[in-house]
Amino acid sequence: MPAHEHESDTTTDPLAHERAHLSASRAALRAMREDAQALNIRDVTANWVNAAVLQAQIADRIKSLADLSHTPLFFGRLDYLHVVGAAQAEGAEGEQFYIGRRHVHDADGDPMVIDWRAPVSQPFYRASRKDPLDVGQRRRFGYTGGELTAYEDEHLTDPSEAAQTSKLLQTEIERPRVGPMRDIVATIQPEQDEIVRSDLGGTVCVQGGPGTGKTAVGLHRVAYLLYAHRERLARTGTLVIGPNKSFLHYIEQVLPALGELEVKQATVDDLVTAQVEVRSTDEARAAVVKGDARMAEVLRRAIRSHVTMPAEPVMVVRGSRRWRVPAYEIEEMVKELLARDMRYGAAHEALPQRIAHAVLVRMEEAGEAPDDRVQNAVARTPAVKAAVKAAWPAVDPSKLVLRLLSDPEFLAAHANGLLSEDEQKTILWTKPARSVKAAKWSAADAVLIDEANDLVARTHSLGHVVIDEAQDLSPMQYRAVGRRCSTGSATVLGDLAQGTTPWSTQSWEQALHHLGKSDALVEELTAGFRVPREVIAYASRLLPVISPGLAAVESVRESPGSLSVREVTGADALDAAVVAACAESLEQEGSTGLIAADARVPALAEALTAAGHSYLSPGQETTAESRLTLVPASLAKGLEYDYVVLDEPAAVVDGEPDERTGLRRLYVALTRAVSGLIVLHAAPLPQELG
Numbered sequence: 001m002p003a004h005e006h007e008s009d010t011t012t013d014p015l016a017h018e019r020a021h022l023s024a025s026r027a028a029l030r031a032m033r034e035d036a037q038a039l040n041i042r043d044v045t046a047n048w049v050n051a052a053v054l055q056a057q058i059a060d061r062i063k064s065l066a067d068l069s070h071t072p073l074f075f076g077r078l079d080y081l082h083v084v085g086a087a088q089a090e091g092a093e094g095e096q097f098y099i100g101r102r103h104v105h106d107a108d109g110d111p112m113v114i115d116w117r118a119p120v121s122q123p124f125y126r127a128s129r130k131d132p133l134d135v136g137q138r139r140r141f142g143y144t145g146g147e148l149t150a151y152e153d154e155h156l157t158d159p160s161e162a163a164q165t166s167k168l169l170q171t172e173i174e175r176p177r178v179g180p181m182r183d184i185v186a187t188i189q190p191e192q193d194e195i196v197r198s199d200l201g202g203t204v205c206v207q208g209g210p211g212t213g214k215t216a217v218g219l220h221r222v223a224y225l226l227y228a229h230r231e232r233l234a235r236t237g238t239l240v241i242g243p244n245k246s247f248l249h250y251i252e253q254v255l256p257a258l259g260e261l262e263v264k265q266a267t268v269d270d271l272v273t274a275q276v277e278v279r280s281t282d283e284a285r286a287a288v289v290k291g292d293a294r295m296a297e298v299l300r301r302a303i304r305s306h307v308t309m310p311a312e313p314v315m316v317v318r319g320s321r322r323w324r325v326p327a328y329e330i331e332e333m334v335k336e337l338l339a340r341d342m343r344y345g346a347a348h349e350a351l352p353q354r355i356a357h358a359v360l361v362r363m364e365e366a367g368e369a370p371d372d373r374v375q376n377a378v379a380r381t382p383a384v385k386a387a388v389k390a391a392w393p394a395v396d397p398s399k400l401v402l403r404l405l406s407d408p409e410f411l412a413a414h415a416n417g418l419l420s421e422d423e424q425k426t427i428l429w430t431k432p433a434r435s436v437k438a439a440k441w442s443a444a445d446a447v448l449i450d451e452a453n454d455l456v457a458r459t460h461s462l463g464h465v466v467i468d469e470a471q472d473l474s475p476m477q478y479r480a481v482g483r484r485c486s487t488g489s490a491t492v493l494g495d496l497a498q499g500t501t502p503w504s505t506q507s508w509e510q511a512l513h514h515l516g517k518s519d520a521l522v523e524e525l526t527a528g529f530r531v532p533r534e535v536i537a538y539a540s541r542l543l544p545v546i547s548p549g550l551a552a553v554e555s556v557r558e559s560p561g562s563l564s565v566r567e568v569t570g571a572d573a574l575d576a577a578v579v580a581a582c583a584e585s586l587e588q589e590g591s592t593g594l595i596a597a598d599a600r601v602p603a604l605a606e607a608l609t610a611a612g613h614s615y616l617s618p619g620q621e622t623t624a625e626s627r628l629t630l631v632p633a634s635l636a637k638g639l640e641y642d643y644v645v646l647d648e649p650a651a652v653v654d655g656e657p658d659e660r661t662g663l664r665r666l667y668v669a670l671t672r673a674v675s676g677l678i679v680l681h682a683a684p685l686p687q688e689l690g
């Protein structure tokens with residue numbers, strides 16, 4: 001695949017020709033923006049509400065038509081052998097398309113640039129020598145600071161041309177990583193593209209080792225789905241779930257860069273803490289039980305225990321007449337509602353109407369002609385209300401969970417046969433809370449309340465939800481996410497070897513079951529775009545212990561990377577050695593992350609400051625001026641730095657409640673580097689690394 005980089009401005013020169021197309025496309029985009037700006041809505045809107053809505057839509061459109069000087073308008077070109085969609089007749093003319101981030105057309109409406117998500121763009125990502133998909137030539141463009149400076153061709157149907165890896169792709173993968181996460185739209189790989197373009201109807205689960213592009217793929221899938229199902233998803237909504245705020249901050253620019261501004265981002269905690277404030281943390285043992293799917297059944301039983309079979313008839317007085325519905329008839333209604341397994345709150349609303357209906361039937365039998373208004377009025381009479389309160393009382397979900405965690409007898413009544421006595425004791429509060437407001441709720445408690453809420457009233461479902469770092473979710477958290485896409489679909493992204501919660505996912509099959517998406521497709525990504533060969537080989541020594549059976553990632557990075565493991569004599573010397581390693585890394589281009597056990601962070605912060613190094617925390621963006629981030633190991637997941645200095649692996653392992661989790665945390669820390677890793681230790685290294 002020849003790369004072309006020479007300069008020339010004759011019109012016969014291909015690079016000059018492509019540059020001219022770039023200028024023309026930018027001019028066309030400018031014209032599209034000017035058209036949008038010139039729209040006069042006064043003639044078409046009848047009232048000010050419509051006008052405001054329309055004006056906002058136009059403002060969004062103008063924003064989306066901005067020409068960002070450092071974001072190339074197109075990055076590829078496809079030369080089809082035939083007219084797309086036409087019968088492939090011998091000798092027919094081909095068609096040429098420029099592939100970019102958005103659609104641009106000229107004054108006649110003819111396309112200048114095609115959106116990467118359009119069906120005709122797909123072969124840019126998928127066509128191969130084996131299956132050229134009617135593409136004669138695929139061209140990739142290289143840019144330097146917004147300038148088109150190179151191109152590279154593949155002739156997929158030419159048997160004499162040898163297959164080669166793309167230099168431009170390699171350059172893109174090797175590019176230093178300063179600033180927030182970038183999109184990969186120009187270089188999505190075929191196996192990634194299959195996931196990106198899988199249909200909205202199905203849930204996809206991706207298992208992939210560190211740096212295989214799971215996050216990137218998940219975000220591009222959202223962008224793709226929004227393009228392919230724009231109206232439906234605008235109505236139903238999309239959501240990206242990440243492990244913590246600093247991670248969400250790191251990825252938040254990717255979708256806007258792809259022109260998608262409406263996608264919400266949240267942590268699972270954000271989703272479930274609308275009603276209560278989280279003010280405490282559980283011990284691991286308690287959190288594991290609270291996060292177990294058996295808790296869903298405990299809650300279901302507890303809520304249904306509020307239903308009591310009626311013992312009294314209902315007597316409704318209307319005018320001079322009295323109507324009696326006997327207890328056994330109300331009992332039948334209650335039993336029928338229980339059997340229908342509807343939401344508790346919906347049944348609570350339905351029961352008064354059923355009783356009133358029974359009264360209406362009696363009225364009709366007595367020759368009266370009551371209408372619907374009478375039924376509503378009867379449903380609201382004190383007698384009916386009292387009967388409903390006795391048989392199917394309203395339940396406050398937070399109070400229900402409060403009682404389960406405070407009242408041993410109440411818990412036992414609903415948990416017996418599900419949770420052992422020991423497990424019950426583990427989750428009971430030692431000091432029962434007096435009220436919902438006063439209770440010191442934990443994150444796991446909030447998930448229980450969320451489950452109870454859903455038992456009372458169905459949770460609103462979105463059209464699509466992406467869950468990143470999913471391996472860390474508890475079964476109850478999967479359920480919480482699952483009810484937010486119960487009528488939609490999900491993209492589940494994770495790595496079993498990076499699970500660091502006490503309840504982390506053991507198998508995707510189980511996880512998908514809890515999510516309510518057992519029919520999901522499980523895909524695997526194994527090509528690593530982040531971690532260089534030498535470094536991933538070192539980290540993968542941990543795999544047999546932390547996740548037996550999982551294949552090691554194969555790095556596709558050309559530069560082998562640098563790995564240096566240094567022993568420091570004496571714990572006192574460690575801090576100085578770490579600071580020196582940071583200074584050494586900062587001499588290179590790109591970002592440096594100093595990763596350390598959480599407990600080591602204050603000492604290292606002090607050492608860095610004393611040595612005159614300013615540093616960022618994981619939530620802050622690296623810039624050309626400020627390239628060093630001090631990262632507690634607990635926040636390293638999902639992030640990456642060009643150079644990583646890893647402080648004292650043994651301390652990272654010891655920072656976790658058990659060894660396996662500790663080694664998994666270490667695996668995460670070891671796999672954040674893009675170009676080089678320096679490991680410094682005063683204590684012996686964990687033997688698994690030896």
Ligand SMILES: Nc1ncnc2c1ncn2[C@@H]1O[C@H](COP(=O)(O)OP(=O)(O)OP(=O)(O)O)[C@@H](O)[C@H]1O
Pocket residue numbers: 172173182183184187188189192208209210211212213214215216217495498529530637638639640671
């Ligand atoms: N096709 C690609 N072309 C170029 N870069 C890519 C491609 N796929 C992934 N990358 C880059 O590789 C890096 C790792 O990607 P990403 O963070 O999505 O991996 P991940 O699987 O989520 O990793 P982790 O398990 O560590 O969270 C990112 O910088 C991403 O931009």
